[in-house]
Amino acid sequence: MGNWISQKIKGLETFAFKRRGKNIANRSDPNHPENCSPDQSITTTNVEQIPTSQSVLLPTTTNSSVTNPTVEATKSQIEELAAPKIKVTMTSSNKCSDLYLACRNNKITEVENLLEKIERQDIDRVEPNGSTALHAASYHGHVEIVKLLLEAGADRTIQNKYNNLPFDEAKNDEIKKLFFRIPTSSRLVSDTGAVEWQLIDDDDILDKAAEERKIIKSLYSTNSIAKMFERIEKNYISKSLVHFNRIEQIKRFFRRAIEEENPLWIIKAYTAETDFYKVFNKELAGGGNKCLSERRYIIALLSHHPKLDEFSFIGMSYRTMQMTDDDLRKYQVGCSLMTKSFLSSSIEEKLAVLFLYQQELARKESGENDRLKSDGKKIKQWVMCTYQIKHRRTALYIENTSQYAMEGEILIMPYTVFRVKKMESVKRPELSDEDFPTIELEECDQYLDI
Template identity: 65%
Template structure:
């Protein structure tokens, strides 16, 4: 039955489209944050353009593989696959292998994003090379996405109150989202059902939940802010849109919705 087959294909698999904390993903914009974001974007663009003449693109691939992958990530889950992808990327000078590595269901994307968000100093240049290649490599121009994307997030309710309509947020890492709202809704229902099933769901003294599951709607208007990488993803049915670090979004609206789910 085609209908059953289609439903099966739409059941979400990857964890990249869901986050258990907003701390890694966003930071509220103030003058200092905006200045830092501009500085970081300038550094990354200068690296890609090789403004200093020290690291051409082929050397970026080599340094990422030699230093960050082979030395910095020796014990992560799925490292054999990640090394294979980066070996291919270096040999072929092909950014698509790095996209493949990012979308593989290993610990690579989690560690990469944690370290980008934290501003970790060790292997910082190599992580900047990854951001530069994904943000600016001309081979990815065809993946440029303008439109609406959705992401599921579990966030502290006190933090959620800070994100008032009209305020601006900056992404602190790569953020995976979906072009398909129904995929995001399936994730939301799955995660909310699992949370409700937990006996020890964390609550305040007054009985209110400490954290809530929310769905974020991103309106992407600028080229290369988001890439439609569905065909390069391990989970091609999820319509993945990859949003770049240091991208600024304004909060336009906040709505409360109730989703019906069963377990």
């Protein structure tokens, strides 16, 4: 079984490696920062990284579209998404840093020593040539250096002059695989959906969603941007979430969010592989009163801040879940459900399948066996959920802002209502010869009139 899954993963990983393959030609450019001597650079000081409006190659599927405040277009009409506008720390010197040079030249011991000494923000320094230490190590194929930088929390979302992420600059697939999320992560794979949504078979859910959205919109309208950022960091991040892993990385992202009043830093924090997104979503779903306002501020900023308008997404996204037969029977055509937390999905169905297989293989390798019923069938089965997103700012296409760009993430907002449009079991050759249940969900319209 494990070998069969491994073969499936290999094919799907090849797809994941190549889907952002627009950047291959840049490697041969004689003016590429990593092809030039480090001292052949132009000094740049304190600029805002604002790339051209078309910078990220869209995936290869054909049934999604992306919107911005003035244009709605299908992926057959446009090939690229606007890259995130994030202020980056650029040097005022024309000399590359010791860390960058050590990473570029694969000096492992020197990099280890420097990472113990330098300030955290210096790891992400954009050099005079427009590159970072992580770009350099990735481009030149220095596996151990890339590992060290990622373990140190290097920002994976900084772009070079070609609007390429370090993942895009990777010399080979071995390097690209280092940028994958750990296979046991439940970020894009879930168990029953209990945390993510509330399943109700009547119209009460529409009223509840409308009421919650009205509260969120009112908070955004009546509080200053600066106040919301400050209270999130002071009352929630620094006081309530002090004991989970990599909290310092999350604090750093929120400090930058305050400095720039830019919600993109919240997305960076949310997509990092820490306990933050897990704890935050569980608290959202649970509805506790502690830090309720601060959690609502986060929703308000991600739902309404104009800097995220360009990431608004309309189209199809995908996510897999494990369900028992009893769980699955609760989903009937025509019933409604409301997201109780942020919901991560992928723009690519093949990527959703890849995450499923990665988790299955990790489980097999740990020695965990399938739980079986008396008739020999599995107690839980995999289910594919497809989400038809119809309204702007219901979801954000955050691939180029996520710490894990290869996931092609579509982030669906809390208090979004979907109706079960169709349920069927289909054979998927990329999965197995067994029938694979699929739940088709379509966003409702009525709850938006507030």
